[in-house]
Amino acid sequence: MRRSIATVSLSGTLEEKLHAAAAAGFDGVEIFENDLVASPLPPREIRALADDLGLGIDLYQPFRDFEGVDDDLLEANLRRAEAKFALMLELGVDTLLVCSTTAQAASGDDARAAAHLHRLAETAAPYGVRIAYEALAWGRHVNDYQHSWRIVADADHPSLGVCLDSFHILSRRSDPAGIGDIPGEKIFYLQLADAPYMAMDLLQWSRHYRCFPGQGGFDLTAFTRHVLAAGYTGPLSLEVFNDVFRAADPHRTAADALRSLSVLEDALSREHQPGVTAGPQRPAVTLTRLPEPAHPAGYAFVEVAARPSTATWVRTVLAGLGFAHTRDHRSKPVELWAHGHTRILLSSTDPRLGHTWSDDTAVTALGVEVADPDRAAQRAEHLLAPALPRRRDPAETRLNAVAAPDGTALFFCPAPTDREETWLADFTAAPVHTPTHGGATPLTGIDHVGLFQPFDHFDEAALFYRSVLGLAPAESLELAAPDGLVRSRALTGPGGGPRIALSVSVLGRGAQADAAGGAQHIALACDDIFAAAQALREGGLAPLTIPDNYYADLAARTDLPPALRERMRADGVLYDRAGSGEFFHFYTPLLDSRLFFEVVQRTGGYDGYGAANTPVRMAAHRAEHTQ
Amino acid sequence: MRRSIATVSLSGTLEEKLHAAAAAGFDGVEIFENDLVASPLPPREIRALADDLGLGIDLYQPFRDFEGVDDDLLEANLRRAEAKFALMLELGVDTLLVCSTTAQAASGDDARAAAHLHRLAETAAPYGVRIAYEALAWGRHVNDYQHSWRIVADADHPSLGVCLDSFHILSRRSDPAGIGDIPGEKIFYLQLADAPYMAMDLLQWSRHYRCFPGQGGFDLTAFTRHVLAAGYTGPLSLEVFNDVFRAADPHRTAADALRSLSVLEDALSREHQPGVTAGPQRPAVTLTRLPEPAHPAGYAFVEVAARPSTATWVRTVLAGLGFAHTRDHRSKPVELWAHGHTRILLSSTDPRLGHTWSDDTAVTALGVEVADPDRAAQRAEHLLAPALPRRRDPAETRLNAVAAPDGTALFFCPAPTDREETWLADFTAAPVHTPTHGGATPLTGIDHVGLFQPFDHFDEAALFYRSVLGLAPAESLELAAPDGLVRSRALTGPGGGPRIALSVSVLGRGAQADAAGGAQHIALACDDIFAAAQALREGGLAPLTIPDNYYADLAARTDLPPALRERMRADGVLYDRAGSGEFFHFYTPLLDSRLFFEVVQRTGGYDGYGAANTPVRMAAHRAEHTQ
Missing domain, CATH: 3.20.20.150 (Divalent-metal-dependent TIM barrel enzymes)
Structure with missing residues (x-):
């Protein structure tokens, strides 16, 4: 038409x-x-x-x-x-x-x-x-x-x-x-x-x-x-x-x-x-038909960029949560950290080595596992997503990638099979395995990725992930952060698949977009929040401290057993409840005002993101930032 | 209380x-x-x-x-x-x-x-x-x-x-x-x-x-x-x-x-x-009492700062509209341009001479004529308006001034009397009078000053002028400028007095706050808009060109005589009507993306500002800016 x-x-x-x-x-x-x-x-x-x-x-x-x-x-x-x-x-x-x-x-x-x-x-x-x-x-x-x-x-x-x-x-x-x-x-x-x-x-x-x-x-x-x-x-x-x-x-x-x-x-x-x-008078209209949506099964990887001075912190978090540095990219300064099938890529933005998409600490790429990467890329192209060129040596795997509205690279990855490693073949065994701390941690995968959006591109981003990946957007929420309102909207694949939580400063003001509100994060799923917190702590990094006042309020408004609340307080674990579902989650401190990790445990079919706790998290990040 | x-x-x-x-x-x-x-x-x-x-x-x-x-x-x-x-x-x-x-x-x-x-x-x-x-x-x-x-x-x-x-x-x-x-x-x-x-x-x-x-x-x-x-x-x-x-x-x-x-x-x-x-049980409450509002009679002066390279343009406008450079400040690089009792101060921001409040072209100060400058300053002080220090030599007049929320200086000036020049005594006769062009132009005073506000301080500014000067704010209007919405609110003294039109970018976005939307202006009142336009033109500056499409639309929606419309088109005169009142106005081009002048003629009790024409003006300024 x-x-x-x-x-x-x-x-x-x-x-x-x-x-x-x-x-x-x-x-x-x-x-x-x-x-x-x-x-x-x-x-x-x-x-x-x-x-x-x-x-x-x-x-x-x-x-x-x-x-x-x-x-x-x-x-x-x-x-x-x-x-x-x-x-x-x-x-x-x-x-x-x-x-x-x-x-x-x-x-x-x-x-x-x-x-x-x-x-x-x-x-x-x-x-x-x-x-x-x-x-x-x-x-x-x-x-x-x-x-x-x-x-x-x-x-x-x-x-x-x-x-x-x-x-x-x-x-x-x-x-x-x-x-x-x-x-x-x-x-x-x-x-x-x-x-x-x-x-x-x-x-x-x-x-x-x-x-x-x-x-x-x-x-x-x-x-x-x-x-x-x-x-x-x-x-x-x-x-x-x-x-x-x-x-x-x-x-x-x-x-x-x-x-x-x-x-x-x-x-x-x-x-x-x-x-x-159609009635007898119906004229034909021709409707544009796109390749099928990708409907990704989940994340193949999430890539984080860090400067050399901050990459150490990322390694501490990853090692603490049980990830191991198992491989290095053949031709680029990218480390692969794996925990079972959960993979985080850590790319160095050391200017001597050539930087990637960002000069700063950031989530720079999302890899999603799709059944047909070529078809996914074709759909993205029809939807005017800018294709990203890949500088690579001829032996490397061709991976289709497009730029999301905020510049994040979105890679369409085939699922590795028993016989074939696909894109993982571009990574060779790391010379020295960084030892993991805490042994087997209870991580089960990547729960969601949180991407703070440029002010002008929030609605565009939601439509982009919806149309390119076939994710379904939830309603927008507004949260009162210390430096102003933040709007947040999550997208989820129907029947699972990757979750993405977009957020934006409601007024696009500088102080807020730059400070804790504007950070990106990777949320890892687990089935034992306290074991995960302990592992992180044993690895050398304490979870973000949440104020005692939060736990006093939790005591007033919930019937959580005192011993559980005390354990949550000790580990900075926050709480939400919806119907019969419960949500326990903690955060790491904030790196470079730009990046943090979250660990979450969902029970009873809880399907939210603990949004009511976000202002508390933002205030805690801001407090540590201004100390 | x-x-x-x-x-x-x-x-x-x-x-x-x-x-x-x-x-x-x-x-x-x-x-x-x-x-x-x-x-x-x-x-x-x-x-x-x-x-x-x-x-x-x-x-x-x-x-x-x-x-x-x-x-x-x-x-x-x-x-x-x-x-x-x-x-x-x-x-x-x-x-x-x-x-x-x-x-x-x-x-x-x-x-x-x-x-x-x-x-x-x-x-x-x-x-x-x-x-x-x-x-x-x-x-x-x-x-x-x-x-x-x-x-x-x-x-x-x-x-x-x-x-x-x-x-x-x-x-x-x-x-x-x-x-x-x-x-x-x-x-x-x-x-x-x-x-x-x-x-x-x-x-x-x-x-x-x-x-x-x-x-x-x-x-x-x-x-x-x-x-x-x-x-x-x-x-x-x-x-x-x-x-x-x-x-x-x-x-x-x-x-x-x-x-x-x-x-x-x-x-x-x-x-x-x-x-x-009061009933028998009434306890006493003590209410804060401020000095009376200043209720200024009008503008004593408006001060404009310009760099040496742009001051020439300001002089061309002023001379074209019949102002004469009659005096210079004794100790500061400030020229006084007068047209009857209408006074514009032009201060140089030449760094060799020391700059005033702004490093750029801007309206930097408003002088209002008040009956009791000391009382006005006391009221402003009670209202937490920051007092501005004056560097001056001991012979100069003491003028009370405070800073408005956007940094504009607000001076409380006594009205000159037949016997006393007051603050005008700080200005001495200019060595060379700049000749005015066009002879006697029909200007009658300053109609209003338009101040574009920093995003965070729009409501604060309205309350400031309302409380310090006793001006009455009108309803806010929203205008669709080429680069986004602009909110505008005018304040007027009861029974005359100075008019101030505040405006702000609704979203505070950069492109708009910097471009035509963000400029400040001085609107001069006259009783013959065409004579004023001709004088400006003869002085060497043409009024801002308004698109022919505007006049075609005016022809469709009004019964203005064709000869009048044609004359308006030739001089870039815009039009508004409310009840039996009419408003004719034209603009100068934009200086430094920061400053322009307007000339207005009100008839039949018209009390607005031609707000519906503002988007046309903004587009015209933007067009000349990008030529």
Whole structure:
């Protein structure tokens, strides 16, 4: 299907928006009037630029407060419309979005509104312009798509149809099934926007918090299915008012936007069965089909970069938790630390040896085990994930990798088999095994990886992991850290697979993004939290100290036995409970303000991350940092 | 009266919050439980620290979901409460805030709630603890202060009273007059918070958008008057959940907070007539009384700093608009440019000559004409405005100046009289008068000054100008600039006086705060916009070019005569209308991405700032900037 984006969804000047939309691969744009009014380019030059960029102009919008007025104002409104029709001729755009009126003085008489819209369509026809009438969710009289359709049907003019906008329909929790009652050829335009569910004024929600499909809480697959089933064949067009996107790099935003439509089309292509729902008049639409999602079974490895002065600390943590330095990469300064099938790569950022992706301590790469690495890479490529080049000698394994929005490398690794080591063959036995402390520790794998995101790329990151790996995002949470609010959102593979916890500073303020809140972490799973804490301690590193006040509060609000609480206190173990599930977890201190480890034990099907304890952890990291 | 602040209102660790509250001059704090739980300080050390800092601990909060539960849970809740009473003994705090329950399972039976609260008070009494029961605006059954008071009255225990919170009452638009029905001694605590009026979920509104009294839309003077009339004598305590304050410097926030209470008390002290409303039991409360607000008549001057390479441009603008360089400061590299009684100071930031407050091009100082400069300075000092030292030779006039939140210097100037030049005497005749171009231009004064604010200090700045100068703030507006949203708020003196338009990047992102959105400006008033534009042009500088598309849109949506529109287009004049008032205005290009001038003409009582045109102006500045 044709893919479009409204210029209001992107930051910058109109010219910059058009370049960004074209670069991402959109077929067309909706021109938002304010962008045109503020542009120094005359309409004909805007059209020429769009032509040069291979973009159609699919819609001009919005035209407001037209219908239901008195006769004098109707004539003035028709003159106002004619000026826009003339402009549209120059722009080469044939559809005008007309929003249902919000004027206090407007009449609520449907027949009058229909008569006015008929006049408007009649006036538009000679210009070759079509009128797409949209029910704003906060329209004065018309705020529901079925109401707008009744008026359009009554007005009965070939140049008049409806515009459907998923936000206006789903924000009011209207049932989209009724879309099937509208003839496809009378749906003149389709605007798509997702949004997180929020209890707030519809207008404010719409103007500030819309996001791209797959980033919010609406079921846009079901919604769009209804529209296609009605026979709509026009563009899938994104109209997203979002405070962050308005201030972010438009090229990044446009790629994020196109990715959202690819995932939507892919999901629809897997469901859409034209034979079942098609009527005789149904035209064919072609939906983009992507390679299957990777659905990784788990982490093949997590790679950490550290400077030589801090790598020692990472080795102490790993050895303490029972990892052994078993291998070294053949050609790069990368150590492989293993604990059973759990693997952490430690890459040196020693400038003498050449650094990797970061100059600083950080989680730099995630390796996920997938059944078909080539297919996973192809899907990622279709989703505009930048492929990462690998400098390697010819004997090394080819591993597909792409860059996540925050620059983390995502590697698609085949699972090692009994006969074949795959990528592990690039690592040779380490000359000296670092001895592990504490013997066999109770680690069972990597529970999750926590990645603090750049402010502008939080929603983009959630969609990236969702679409590339097929992970399912949970609801966003807000946490009150000592230096400001932090937003957090976890993604999990259906039926297991890797867990990723994304977080971001709600205001993107410097102090917070730099301090404890902004750190990344690796959480290791275990089946005996106290044995793990003891092993770490015996290895020479004490778990992060949690204030006694936390345990006093825990005593007040839970019935945990005093002996257990005392043991938790001694080891800095925190606690959460949900239903019959329990969660015990401790942290290491913070390295370089950038990296820490967590060890977690889940029981009884606990499926969270102990988010309520995060502010306590952040304060404890901050306290040690400022000591 | 005693002044307190809840620790949740400030950023940082508990220790940092206590230090900030004490440094600003608060008498006490409310300790928010999460701050204590995350603190490494044992309760006795927290108390000792507060003692050392001269702070009382006036409230411990919150205790949630206590009442209306089944019998088993009641016993568990009482045990939970006893743990907190023991903690409170160590902290030395005698009042516990208990919020009305939000639990789904809680009973809505008032008698049961009263019985439970009686049990709680009975349990608290031996610890010397009082229970202050608060109706949360989103409480499950109790969400109104009159309801909470009925339950407290029924429970009838000397250790049980109510806590009143202005947000919970005014957000629901409850009438605070009923507070008079509560005996003053049963109002155990008073929490004050303002908020901008927003159409959103009460909980989200409360958790993110509270602000200090005078920064939002609530009438806290009237509210507090009711509480004092009831006979309340406890602390005025600020409990403000605000995303920005959570991430800002706590010392700045605490000073801002205390300033808000000073203004509130001052306003009350001017109204409070104990003789009229006092009952026999009324105890005396002492309200802080400040010197009268300055109520400036207008601007004495606006000072602009420019580097030598850019000062030439400023001179071109000023000369073009009819200003003459009439004088130079005796001891500093400052030129006085005058047009009648309108004065702009141009200070050189040439490092060879010593720079002033900024190293860059900027509006650095505002001089306002006040009847009593000493009184104005005393008021500012009481409001914690940092006094600015003046390096001067002994012969110079002493001018009182304070620093506004963004660092702009605010000078309190006496009006020159026929007999005395006052501060103007520090300026001597310039050796060479720069000739003005265009002869007599139609300027009538300074219309307003536009100051782009640092992200963290927008609300603080509005309260600063409101409290120090007695200006009245208008509602905040949001504008969609090319690089993101901008929030804008104007302040005007009652009955004239200087106008100040504050603005801020809604997300505080770098690109926007640095580019056109972030600039400061001086708007000059005139009575003939076209004559002013022509004068500027003849002086060698063309007004900022506004796109033809803007005028095409203006033609479509207004009935302005074509000849007038064409003249506006030729001079880059923009237009706004409100009622019978009209606004014509043009801009200069942008200097150094930091400074521009505007010329405005108001007719028919127009009282706005043409805000709808601001995005067009920003795009035009941005376009010239990137050419």
